Amino acid sequence: MRSPAIKTEIATEPGASHSFRLQGDWTLRALAPRLATLRAELGGAPTDARWLLDDVARLDSFGATLLWHAWGQRWPAAISVADELRQIIARVADSAVEPLPAAPPFTAVDAIIVLGRAMLSFRDHALDFIRLMGQLCLDVAYLLQHPRDWPLKEISANVYKVGLKATPVAALVGFLIGIVLSYLSALQLRAFGADIYIVNILGLGIVRELGPVLVSVLVAGRSGSAMTAQLGVMRVTEELDALSAMGISRTLRLVLPKVIALTLAMPLLVLWTSGVALLGGMVSAWMQLDLGMAFFIDRLPQVVPVSNLYIGFAKGAVFGLLIALVASHFGLRVRPNTESLSANTTASVVSSITIVILVDAVFAIATRSIGVPR
Template identity: 45%
Template sequence: MAASVPMERAQAGKPHWRIENGTAILEGLWTFPALHGQIAATEQALHAVAASRWDISGVERFDTVGLRLLVRSWDRVLPQQLVCSDAQRALLEQILAVGDAPPLPRRHILVDTLTAIGEALLHPFSHVGDFLRLLGGYVLASLVIVLRPRLMPWRELSVESYRAGVTALGITALVGYLIGMVLSYLSAQQLLQYGANIFIVDFLGIAVLRELGPLLCAILIAGRSGSALTARIGAMKLSQELDAMSVHGISHTLRLYWPMISSLALAVPLLTLWTTLFALAGGAVAARGQLDIPFSLFIDRFRDVVPVRQLYIGLAKGVMFGFAIGMVGCHFGERVKPDSTSVGTSTTASVVASITLVIVLDAIVAVALSLTGK
């Protein structure tokens, strides 16, 4: 190995060397991609070369990895007989002057553990600060629009409402219909045992209008539109579109975040009503098949036993859920770092945080309404 190089390595572009009349001649590319996986073996082989003269003038290209490998194989001393260009010699001298990076100091496992615990405890506070800053910006943008209506971003609001609302009609209708059928089938099996078939209307009406309709719709929108907001804002950060907006004096909050959040606050309650109607339709179909309840009787009973207040509660939840999803989506989009992996990580975190926040808000509202007797 010291006297020659295997044939598979002596190819055009590959780093290779040969011995001629006591001279070690290096050729090819001495870069990290070309040396990848063979750095240690190549360094050992060069160190064992017994040559009084070295010729590296035929090397096509060096990078830092190749230069450091060569210097280490020479025990950090340039050969007395070295044939190279002036640029190559200057680079070698720079490598010798800089030296190898010092090894990282060893840290105690207790220090690392305490540091990790501290970072985990402080990490949520950074989210809270950024979230409150975004919320304050949204409120200020709303005041600006109220005081100066001509600044209303109608086009952006229309586009975002279409993306969040119209394009989600199909999936929300399908899922709502199937969930209504499943609930009706499961309830029918229990109600048949007690002869209380007609009470399936009471159960479906209150459960779907007040809880399942808003919650199911919000979860779908969080996974669909909330993640899309984060991904789009993250992509705009990577492509420096947000920086370009700042250079041109365009407010991110007014032209970007405000339409995104407001469109979800408007679209989610409408989608909640849409999802609820299909869920009730699926429940009515299942009740007709399982309990032999006619559609006319289902509608009459629903109108008599389900107060319209339940619909208002469901729509109010939709507004709250839509606003929360938009805020979380924009928040995690702003926290995207300038690398490609951060977009996927932030998008995943956005979906998880949105769904968790929706469920927490729904639980808070349910407890509050139960305490007030409503």
């Protein structure tokens, strides 16, 4: 490899112009290290310069492009070049004539179109979601008539995946939240001498509200995203199409097991997480307020009516159902490219958390007269 160089020969006789003699390899690899200097030298050439390319050992399309653009995209008036190299430059010149079509610029009309598309896509989502739920209802009706077709293995595998495997992280988060909540409340309650109400606050707060919502957020991030990604990748690898080709319903075999499994597993996860969170709260109350654990456990059923536990279970089941439905909905909408996969996974997690919190508010209003001691 010979380093590329430019030798400038100043004209001696009047009327003649500068000549630029190019030497060495004009290839991408040879040019790259000294590109800035060469560019400057090429740029400084006067328009009537003579170009001598006879000493160029090798020229590739990058070198040719560099020269062509330095010449202002036209052949210099005076040039001496071998036919072979002239061909290479001519090819570059030909492709420069017809520029690549540029993406049209973004105008006000486009903005309106984007807005309209967003509205229509919201309608699309709603329709698709309803269609998915309808299909699942039909699947369940079919399964009730054909009990042998229940996808029991898939359901059990999903319960293990979304339920049992989530217990360690749910326990860790629950325990820490319990400690924090108890610690903060204890500081306030002590100021009023109302230490004993820590049991009421923790019991009601965790069992009725915090447990289900906390688990939902965790499961949406953990299992919801996994479900969307799994269905999405199955679309990319055409596995969904393969299932359809075999006449196997994708909703029955892929979506329904996930929905049933999460609906079953979530109440159990809620129970587990609430229990561990209460344990954390208990430990903190014991250390902070000297409230004995036995006393805490003894007092809990007296101040927290058992209906709160049922509300927690119901919330868990409904949230689980929603998360699985939303995750599957977005998973089935993935188009076969990476951008769509990432967009849909994000949308899946964000939507399911938002929906869970919305539905939680509905629950709060609907159950406002149940299980709250006055």
